[in-house]
Amino acid sequence: MSRIGKQPVEIPSGVEVKIEDGKVIAKKGNLVKEVDTRNYVDVKIEDNKIIFSPKGEDRQSRAFWGTYRALTNNMIEGLVKGFEKRLEINGVGYRAAVSGKNLELQLGFSHPVIFPIPEGIEIKVEKNIIIVKGHDKQQVGQVAAKIRSFRPPEPYKGKGVKYVDEVIIRKAGKTAKK
Structure with missing residues (x-):
């Protein structure tokens, strides 16, 4: 049952x-x-x-x-009510901006990543937070996952795009021998 x-x-x-x-x-x-x-x-x-x-x-x-x-x-x-996912960008020089129907991301590559915003999705950027809103839960989650996949957070410094409530387990870096 x-x-x-x-x-x-x-x-x-x-x-x-x-x-x-x-x-x-x-x-x-x-x-x-x-x-x-x-x-x-x-x-x-x-x-x-x-x-x-x-x-x-x-x-x-x-x-x-x-x-x-x-x-x-x-x-x-x-x-x-609608659904909402929040993504956080961490990293020096990493930024996002909405221009027209595109989300432009500067994620440390030699070129900007341009993501076309799908129909039925609204994206806002506040400082280093990307807010993805929409009426379809599956579509909101899919768009947020796609944006995160451009630069997933790395475990050493935590740089990249992550969900706001996501916890990144950090790894210790190399240590010098004495």
Whole structure:
């Protein structure tokens, strides 16, 4: 039994949810998100809550039961609040700036790294902090991971791009012999 799948998803005010052809479609203003559940999970709306149940007793249906509930919850939470990831740049001469639809990063290479900002993502830079915001949790995480991959933090000095809450375990450098 899925502990997460059993929990119903509350529909907040201002969000319109409907089920069409096995797809859960949520709307708020002009934002539309959908999750396709038709093969493994039954979905129904009862008194302002979305309820999920597996279609069969097979392993696949039970596995997707909690997954689709979590995806739907993230979809609704993204429409209401949005998601945010914060990245920190550490290093002498390392900096970031948003210019138009691009994020320009100076990360110690001989050239600037230019990252085109995808549709549906908003990026702001405050000093050495890059803030990635959006309505899709997966897309926000993917963009943040891509930015981090340009110069991951190294364990000796901690230079590079890291998540704000990430802890870098430092290594001791070389020691001189006496």
